[in-house]
Amino acid sequence: MINNRNTPILFVLFGGLILLFIISPLLSMFLATTPLQLFETSKDPEVVNSIWLTLRVSFLATLFFAIGAIPLAYFLARTKFKFKKLVNGIIDLPIVIPHSAAGIAILGFISRDSVLGKVASSLGLNFVGHPVGIALAMAFVSIPFLINAARDGFESVPIKLEKTALNLGASPVRVFFTISFPLAWKNILSGLIMMFARGLSEFGAVVIVAYHPMITPVLIFERFGAFGLKYARPVSVVFIIVCLVFFIFLRTLSKEKHTNNA
């Protein structure tokens, strides 16, 4: 650890400004919201329902997509193949493309005219304007966080541990569940938290796929458009508090797990 006294004062100054840049808008928003407004907003059924919907859909989307994302991450960590760089690039695509454009792409993919839409229609489902559509939009923009974190986790597991387990008579599936997965778990959990958090905050893609039912970022946008900043602010503050509580809780959980394993 470098002694604090050795850090150039300019670095501290610039770093402080960046921190101020992050904190100031949030703080001013909190300060501009009275406790009464917060209390009233937290009782507003529309707000409460939208927060529950956002949490539930993001959580389920994370869990559902993890079933495929984690094996894919393992495959990418352990297998060499010709177009691996291309595949890694494709996985990062949702991070770099505008999320409204991602929403348009997903809408085209799940609308009634698409193959998926037609199949869903035949089962009496319409993904557009449906929590499933919201989940798809959230997952599309947030899944790179899970895949990348899990891949890094699997890559950090020494391959010799897996070879040893195979040599001790374990099947590849048992090796995955008893060696690779537990040892990469810290990274996977971190990826799951990031995916969940990113899903909660998604607006651009979701608003195109499903304006209703209204997730909280869309509700904030609607309150802002219809009533102005004053009415959008308390919803934002409540949602940020909820997100922070979840984020801190999950992070603490992952740290505890890590400490127990250490």
Next chain:
Amino acid sequence: MLKLKDISIKLGDFQLRKINLELNKGDYYVLLGKSGVGKTVLLEIIAGLIKPDSGNVFMNNTEITNEKIQNRKVGIVFQDYSVFPHLNVKQNIAYSLKGKKITNSKKEVLINQYAGLTNITHLLDRNTQNLSGGELQRVALARMLVSKPECLLLDEPLASLDIQLKGGLRNLLRQINQSGVTILHVTHDYEEAIALSDKVAVIHEGEIVQRGSTKEVFQKPANEFVANFTGIKNFFLADFSPINNAKINGTLEINVSNKDQIKNGKIIIRGEEIILSNEKMESSATNNFKGKIKQIIPYLTNHEIIVDIGIDLTVVISEESLQKFKFSENSEVWVSFKSTAIKIIP
């Protein structure tokens, strides 16, 4: 028992070419070679973790080249031990027993039996992250032995251990071998080969350049590489008396510096540290013997002179010394070496 036939593989910078090796039941076979020549790869091929480009692996006369890893009855212990860090010592040892059709009490007996053999019973409930290198090696060995492999493959098992731990581990490996487990041990350290093996193969540039009994390979190296690599021809079985004396081959008595009070073991004397003279010299060397030159073998940069002093001792001298002192075959000479020039391998 274990047979490799024409195993070839090319991996990155190195390749193995037509490796043939045969181990009999109960052998302690050491594969000796410099780092990075593919010794570990060969072990992984035997264990089924890597497929060779060509060649066959046989176990008890049955081909296992394409056999599933789990069915091969060979156990590999890697240089870095590969002890599972998220499991405690007991869980590590029990890993191979999970899913086997044996009762929990029988599992418990097996775990305790092998923990006892490797002297780690007191560590069973310990977390593996706080164990020393020697302890981790013992855990890795116990874990492998409990799966009852017919052949144990050891990848540089002593390389990461300090000198005090090496002795104990060597004894354990001997004990395991004596219990009937065939061992193939790869190393770059000729001392390990001398201390443990009854058979040695030397691997160089992807090929086995010499194989045979340990004595044969060290005392009659097939070529200059083996001679330089093994380096030691003067190694003998010795019984030590408490007063710094050792009896070689039950006959010749020499003075040694036996600080650790070892009772029996092997000794090595580097040929470069033995002085040859025509007359007896007065010096601090406590070992002075009269002998007869049996053979003079010229090499590129020096000569090896084999002197019979009751045992055959190989002395290395320069061309210049050979000319100056006019040593010749069948002539009588004196050999001298200090007791501190003798290395004792327990």
